[in-house]
Amino acid sequence: MLKLDRISVRYGATLGVDRISLEVREGELVTLIGANGAGKSTTLRAINGLEPLAGGSIHFDGHLISGATPAAIIDRGISHCPEGRRVFPQLTVRENLEMGAYRRLDRQRVASDMERMFDRFPRLRERAGQVAGTLSGGEQQMLAIARALMSRPRLVMFDEPSLGLAPNIVEQIFGLVLEIRAEGTTVLMVEQNAYAALEMCDRGYLLENGRIVDQGSAAQMLANPEIRRAYLGG
Structure with a gap:
């Protein structure tokens, strides 16, 4: 469905992503793991057209999308739930x-999808008329996920969905990611909680300094002693 072929992203003289x-x-459900600054978020931003x-x-689906605008990429069926909500x-x-569905023309279905989000x-629903800046962190993450789903994506990208949340909320958010995948939406997820991410995913990629240094099934990566030592606490 999605294929990245030796992509690089440059920040001045520095390569943020190097031929991955x-x-x-x-x-x-595929996950990208790695330390801060490894290039994970940059990779997602390159996919959605925010980084040249x-x-x-x-x-995506056999169509070249590099160089397309973020709006055109949304129209293709890719949505992004960004880091920091x-x-x-x-x-x-x-x-x-409503902003999550701003590219859609089927306004009746938008209204029904919003009801579906309120059901989920x-x-x-309780806070529908409340300004988003006054929500708790967990509520904002729920809103960010719901907003990403309002475009009816075929592939949704989650960037650090557990960041800054209490453990009980993290468990709830990961459960939602699994539900979304079970309903047929393809998922690409960046997550610093490497153990939780690998427990959830089908396959994973390990990024270090902008490069992919390991990849495999979840079971293979969980069993890799170097990954266990560096990212899984032993």
Whole structure:
């Protein structure tokens, strides 16, 4: 479904991502793990068109999308739930969800999808008229996930969905990611909690200093002694 072929992203003289290749098959949950600054978030931003490529190509469903605008990439069926949630703080919960569907023309189905999100996230229904900046961290993460789903994506990218959340909320958020995948949406996830990410995923990629240094099934990566020592606490 998604294929990155030797992509590079440059920040001035520095390569943030250095000739990485990966693929995500339809229906999979694939995770990218690695330390801070390894290039994980940059990779997602390159996929959704927010970072221009210095080399390589990105294809989705066999179509070249590198060089396309973020809006065109959303139209192709890729959605992004960004690191730090990035809700629109001065807009209400309902308005944030509407922003997630701003590219859609089927307004009747948008309304029904919003009801579906409120059914899935009852807390958001309770706060539909509340400005998003006043929500708790967990509520904002729920809103960011719901907003990402409002475009009806075929592939959704999650960037650090557990960041800064209490353990009980983290468990809830990971459960939602698994539900989304079980419903047929393909998932590409960046997550610093490497153990939890590998427990959830089908396959994983390990990034270090902008390069992929290991990849494999979840079981293979969990059993790798070097990954266990460096990222899984032994």
